[in-house]
Amino acid sequence: MDKRYLDITGLVFNRLTAIKYSHTNNDRFAVWEWECFCGNKKNIIAANVRSGSTKSCGCLQKELGSITGKYYAGKRHGNYGKQSLNHKGYGESSLNHIFNTYKRTALKRGLVFNIEIKSFKFIIQSNCYYCNNSPSMIRKNKGCFGEFVYNGIDRINNNIGYEISNSVPCCKICNIAKSTLSFNEFYDWVKRISENMLFPIRLQAAGQLT
Structure with missing residues (x-):
């Protein structure tokens, strides 16, 4: 590699x-050369990735496009409005409560909230x-139809x-662990924990720990 x-x-x-x-x-x-979480490998300018202007191999845009596409397709055919007004699905009220809580908390903290x-x-x-880890937190508020299992953001x-x-x-x-740490600070912290936890195993394998 070029020094x-x-x-x-x-x-x-x-x-x-x-x-x-x-x-x-x-x-x-x-x-x-980068490997995306989806498994694809792609050559990308490092500066673009490090700055955040490129975040995936392209799969993220496709996923979000699929979500918004289904949303607006439902609105065009009148399905989304009918479902929202008349027939909330199981757990949908709890989801709305989570969403509104995040949005309200962000505004109180002076943070933008630009997620539909x-x-x-x-x-x-x-x-x-x-x-x-798969979603494990459960929200079911009084008066809501059904619970909603989720991860945080x-x-x-x-x-x-x-x-x-x-x-x-x-x-x-x-x-909780990441708290106010930056991404790289959290990464380094997790790496140190992993290496430290493996240290006794390495000693035992070498016959130095009984």
Whole structure:
């Protein structure tokens, strides 16, 4: 790898993990090979990934496009309005309560909240971005029809509000652990824990610990 460029092998940015340095393009930007959470591998300019302008191999845009596409298709055919006004599904009232709580809390903290409820639902029903735990928190409010099982939302960059590009599903444990840490600070902390927990195992394997 060209020594002028920072070695970011193994670092994770949004949905992309840096695999290896590929080449320098004609504009003298370092191009790396990245592996996306969906399994695809793609060469992308490292600066674009690190700045957050590129967050996935393209799968994120497709997923969000599918959500909004279904939403607006329902509105065009009149289905969405009828369902919302007349027939709330099981757990939908609880979902609305979670959504409104997040939105209200964000406003009180002076944070922007630019996530529509369809995208919000997709995020909190996904596995934890950090540990891959499935949704486990349960919300069922008095007067609501049915419970809703969900994960929380973590803002990757604590200096930015609730934007689609800055919001990932996060279980309660990881949310508490990350707290106000930056993404890289949290990554380094988890790495230190992992290495420290493995240390006694390494000693035992070497015959130094009984």
